[in-house]
Each structure stands twice: as structure tokens, then as C-alpha cells.
Amino acid sequence: MQATATVLVYSDDANTREQVRLATGRRPAPDVPVVEFVECATHAAVLTELERGGIDVCVLDGEAVPMGGMGLCRQIKDEVFNAPPVLVLIGRPQDAWLATWSRAEAAVTLPVEPVEFASALASLLREKHLQSA
Numbered sequence: 001m002q003a004t005a006t007v008l009v010y011s012d013d014a015n016t017r018e019q020v021r022l023a024t025g026r027r028p029a030p031d032v033p034v035v036e037f038v039e040c041a042t043h044a045a046v047l048t049e050l051e052r053g054g055i056d057v058c059v060l061d062g063e064a065v066p067m068g069g070m071g072l073c074r075q076i077k078d079e080v081f082n083a084p085p086v087l088v089l090i091g092r093p094q095d096a097w098l099a100t101w102s103r104a105e106a107a108v109t110l111p112v113e114p115v116e117f118a119s120a121l122a123s124l125l126r127e128k129h130l131q132s133a
């Protein structure tokens with residue numbers, strides 16, 4: 001398994017980005033790589049980082065302003081070749097159908113609950129590893 005995994009975190013709210021970093025810790029599970037973060041506060045920065053490559057998983061804030069993570073996820077899935085898996089942070093459980101519409105591979109509710117979030121992120125990292133093996 002690779003030594004590190006790069007996780008892009010998009011939110012216009014620095015507190016949300018911090019919640020993601022704290023919930024992940026050094027690694028979300030013992031059987032996945034250590035995580036390095038790339039933080040983005042704008043959708044343009046996300047697209048720039050994805051063009052650069054090397055992103056293993058994206059975590060997108062569905063409540064971000066002016067462009068929410070679900071719309072951005074759909075754009076990524078439509079426009080980025082071999083787009084990485086996406087975990088969307090949703091405002092309420094009833095928004096799960098929107099996460100499905102956006103083509104996100106996983107969704108968890110805000111505020112970030114560390115165990116639920118780490119489990120979802122670890123699952124996406126495992127899938128990414130299996131696909132690249």
C-alpha cells in the first residue's frame with residue numbers, strides 16, 4: 001500500500017475543514033495510508049488541484065457557499081477524467097438523495113461525527129487502493 005494518501009477538503013468554512021482534519025487524524029483506520037490534506041476554500045481551487053493530479057479522495061462540503069459540494073461533485077464527475085471518489089458532507093440526513101444525484105460515493109452529515117466520518121473515508125481509501133492495484 002502507498003505510504004500516504006492525499007485527501008482534498010473543500011469548504012468555505014475553515015471550521016468545517018478543521019473538523020475533517022481532526023476526525024481523520026493521521027489516518028482514518030489502521031489499514032489505510034497516512035493522510036495528507038489539500039485544503040480548498042473555493043471551487044476554482046478544487047478544479048486547479050484536480051488538474052494537478054495526485055488526489056486520492058475528495059471531501060466536499062455540501063453547505064459551502066457560493067457553490068455547494070454536491071453541485072461541485074457533479075461537475076467533477078462530468079468534467080474530470082478518472083475523478084477521485086467523493087465524500088459529501090450534507091446538512092441533514094434527508095439530503096442523502098441529493099448526494100446520490102451528485103454521484104458522490106459516500107455522504108455523512110454535518111457537524112462531522114468522527115467515527116462515522118473516519119469509517120466512510122477509510123472505505124473510500126480502501127476502494128481507491130483496490131482499483132489502483
